Structure formats: structure tokens, C-alpha cells
Amino acid sequence: xxxxxxxxxxxxxxxxxxxxxxxxxxxxxxxxxxxxxxxxxxxxxxxxxxxxxxxxxxxxxxxxxxxxxxxxxxxxxxxxxxxxxxxxxxxxxxxxxxxxxxxxxxxxxxxxxxxxxxxxxxxxxxxxxxxxxxxxxxxxxxxxxxxxxxxxxxxxxxxxxxxxxxxxxxxxxxxxxxxxxxxxxxxxxxxxxxxxxxxxxxxxxxxxxxxxxxxxxxxxxxxxxxxxxxxxxxxxxxxxxxxxxxxxxxxxxxxxxxxxxxxxxxxxxxxxxxxxxxxxxxxxxxxxxxxxxxxxxxxxxxxxxxxxxxxxxxxxxxxxxxxxxxxxxxxxxxxxxxxxxxxxxxxxxxxxxxxxxxxxxxxxxxxxxxxxxxxxxxxxxxxxxxxxxxxxxxxxxxxxxxxxxxxxxxxxxxxxxxxxxxxxxxxxx
Numbered sequence: 001x002x003x004x005x006x007x008x009x010x011x012x013x014x015x016x017x018x019x020x021x022x023x024x025x026x027x028x029x030x031x032x033x034x035x036x037x038x039x040x041x042x043x044x045x046x047x048x049x050x051x052x053x054x055x056x057x058x059x060x061x062x063x064x065x066x067x068x069x070x071x072x073x074x075x076x077x078x079x080x081x082x083x084x085x086x087x088x089x090x091x092x093x094x095x096x097x098x099x100x101x102x103x104x105x106x107x108x109x110x111x112x113x114x115x116x117x118x119x120x121x122x123x124x125x126x127x128x129x130x131x132x133x134x135x136x137x138x139x140x141x142x143x144x145x146x147x148x149x150x151x152x153x154x155x156x157x158x159x160x161x162x163x164x165x166x167x168x169x170x171x172x173x174x175x176x177x178x179x180x181x182x183x184x185x186x187x188x189x190x191x192x193x194x195x196x197x198x199x200x201x202x203x204x205x206x207x208x209x210x211x212x213x214x215x216x217x218x219x220x221x222x223x224x225x226x227x228x229x230x231x232x233x234x235x236x237x238x239x240x241x242x243x244x245x246x247x248x249x250x251x252x253x254x255x256x257x258x259x260x261x262x263x264x265x266x267x268x269x270x271x272x273x274x275x276x277x278x279x280x281x282x283x284x285x286x287x288x289x290x291x292x293x294x295x296x297x298x299x300x301x302x303x304x305x306x307x308x309x310x311x312x313x314x315x316x317x318x319x320x321x322x323x324x325x326x327x328x329x330x331x332x333x334x335x336x337x338x339x340x341x342x343x344x345x346x347x348x349x350x351x352x353x354x355x356x357x358x359x360x361x362x363x364x365x366x367x368x369x370x371x372x373x374x375x376x377x378x379x380x381x382x383x384x385x386x387x388x389x390x391x392x393x394x395x396x397x398x399x400x401x402x403x404x405x406x407x408x409x410x411x412x413x414x415x416x417x418x419x420x421x422x423x424x425x426x427x428x429x
């Protein structure tokens with residue numbers, strides 16, 4: 001098989017070079033080619049119907065190996081919807097030039113802080129005026145630079161143990177048949193969060209940019225990736241106006257009529273708003289009957305909330321390991337409007353003092369199925385303990401459906417060791 005290498009990116013053309021396979025004299029036992037693997041039959045919702053194979057059938061002219069963010073975006077922009085494979089070598093940095101590269105002329109953070117200081121502006125009116133307009137223009141420039149639009153019939157795969165993306169946002173919008181595997185994805189750091197004085201009693205900083213957005217897309221397999229805040233955990237971020245300068249949004253969003261998604265063997269670590277399925281209570285027209293997502297054998301480690309939060313969708317969450325922190329923890333499984341979540345045979349390792357009833361969170365009235373889950377090694381009825389501990393937020397039993405698209409179901413006692421050893425980028429399969 002031949003591999004096309006993107007070496008340089010110009011405004012009008014790509015300069016390409018072709019490399020052949022390694023010499024047979026030095027070849028050892030053939031390792032499985034992650035780029036050519038397809039989602040097994042019956043492996044979650046993404047296997048439904050036509051299944052998900054991404055770019056597995058790509059010919060040599062549509063296999064790209066990239067080492068920079070510009071090369072990566074150029075490979076995705078090559079015309080046509082024929083299958084393609086994009087191999088990521090090393091770490092691609094979408095914001096290598098720094099935040100200053102995106103600043104609109106005249107914008108200044110100190111000027112922004114001075115203009116909208118609550119002592120001057122108050123808390124009753126959303127911010128507006130010159131500095132807000134310049135902040136928005138700067139944010140638009142950053143968004144244009146860090147978003148990479150993934151076409152249909154594409155496999156994106158990291159090469160080896162140390163491949164990843166820093167500061168970029170993968171956008172799967174209105175496409176079908178995409179595979180994303182073996183990447184360490186460091187959450188984009190929003191250079192220009194917006195101050196909203198009307199958000200809560202004391203205002204809040206709101207940020208943009210999710211690591212991966214599945215928007216109106218179908219047949220998506222997200223497998224063996226590591227999602228992290230990397231060098232910029234929330235705890236390292238400063239505060240202004242007495243509120244955390246929040247520069248992170250989500251790690252994975254599945255929204256706006258997206259459907260048939262399998263999320264398997266990933267690590268979601270050290271994050272706040274982690275995984276959202278359905279982004280609005282008012283999106284029933286597009287989301288009702290869709291947002292079917294399977295989550296299995298994922299590690300959610302020290303995440304504050306949304307693991308996941310669900311609206312509308314039929315979501316199957318089984319054999320996941322949740323390592324729940326002792327401080328700042330809000331909840332793991334969010335029950336939202338018209339959701340039908342099945343949470344079975346998961347393992348929760350919770351810090352001392354965390355009530356098991358907090359694992360579930362009622363956002364809107366909807367039924368949920370919980371069965372066979374363990375908390376610190378003991379079998380716990382998550383629904384019963386939630387309803388007992390939060391009598392004002394009673395949840396209903398029975399999501400109303402029985403998942404059938406499962407290739408392996410492990411006993412929950414085995415989940416922590418199994419998932420901790422095998423989930424994430426660069427881990428054994």
C-alpha cells in the first residue's frame with residue numbers, strides 16, 4: 001500500500017510526496033493496521049444499518065500522513081467523498097502561534113476588564129460595545145483557525161503511542177461514516193471567553209470550542225482516544241471579577257440530530273463539562289428519535305459533570321469506569337428531557353464522602369434504567385439511592401427499551417482493571 005504524504009500547504013495547491021512500504025527484509029510480525037479496521041458488527045449504535053468503516057477502503061492516493069495542523073486540515077480538504085485515511089504523526093498544535101495571533105486590532109484584555117467590571121457595568125445587562133465587538137472578532141479568528149471539518153467516509157488515526165492534537169476542534173457536521181482513533185486530544189483553550197454578568201447571581205465567563213463535535217452526523221465511531229485538559233487544567237486558570245476564567249468547553253458533544261454513534265475505550269480525564277448528548281431542551285424537532293449513542297469501556301476520571309448529560313436520545317452506557325473526585329464533583333449521569341438512558345454494569349470508584357445518590361442527576365422528568373452497577377465494589381441500585389437521598393428530584397424507572405447492539409459485556413467487577421489498562425490512546429486492544 002502506498003501512502004501520500006502532505007509536505008507543504010499553499011493557498012492554491014498541495015505539494016505531495018509518495019512513500020513506499022518498509023523493506024520486507026526488516027519487517028517483523030505485521031501489527032494490525034488501525035486505519036483499516038472497521039467497527040465490528042453489533043458494536044453499539046454506530047453498527048446499526050450500514051455500519052461504520054470510515055476510510056478503511058481508501059486507495060493509496062487518499063492515505064495522508066500529516067505532522068502539522070495545516071497539513072491535517074489540508075488532507076481533510078482534499079476534494080471528494082471517496083474513502084480517505086488521515087494518519088497523525090506526533091502532536092499537531094492548532095494554536096502554536098499563541099493567542100496574540102488571533103487578536104483583532106484594538107482589542108486588549110485589560111481594556112475589556114476595565115470596560116465590563118461589575119462595579120462599572122453591573123449585573124443586569126449583557127456586555128456590549130467596542131471591546132466586546134473586538135473580543136467577538138478575535139474569537140471568530142481563533143475559531144476559523146482551530147476548527148477542522150471532517151468529511152464523510154474518513155478515518156483519522158494516530159500513529160503509535162504519542163500522536164495527538166492540541167488546541168484543535170474536530171467538526172463532524174452533516175456527514176456520515178467517520179472513525180476517530182488513537183489520538184490524545186488536549187482540549188482547546190479559548191483565548192477570548194465572554195463575560196456574561198447575567199449568568200447566575202454573580203456572572204460567569206463562558207467559553208467556546210469542544211475537542212470533538214458530532215453535529216447532525218451519522219455512523220461515527222470514536223475509539224481508544226484520550227481526552228484531557230493537558231497543560232491547562234481548570235484548576236490552573238485565573239479568576240477575574242471573582243469568577244473562574246473558564247477557557248474550556250466540552251470534550252465531546254453529540255448534538256443537532258446526530259445519530260448512530262459508538263464511543264468505546266476512551267479516556268475522559270480531569271475536565272468539567274465533559275460529554276453532552278443533545279444541546280438544548282428546545283431541539284426536539286431535530287433530536288427526537290435520534291441521538292442514539294453507545295458508551296462502553298470508557299474511563300471517566302476526575303470529571304465534574306456530564307459523563308454524559310443526555311437529552312432525547314436512547315443512550316446505552318455499560319462497562320464504563322467512573323473515578324469520582326472528592327472535590328468539585330457534581331454528577332456523572334445527567335437525565336434530561338425525553339432521554340432514555342440505560343446504565344448497566346458500570347463501575348464507580350468514588351472518593352470518601354461522596355454520596356452514591358449524586359451519580360444520577362435529574363434535569364427533567366424522564367425514565368432511566370440502572371442495573372448491575374457497582375460503587376466501590378458493592379452492588380448499588382443507583383436509582384433507589386438517588387431517590388432516597390434527593391426526594392425532591394425523584395427519577396422514574398425503566399427507560400423503555402433493551403439494548404441489543406453489544407459485542408461483549410464484562411462483569412462489573414472486572415471493569416476497573418480492564419478499562420484502566422486498555423482504554424485511551426496508545427493502549428492495547
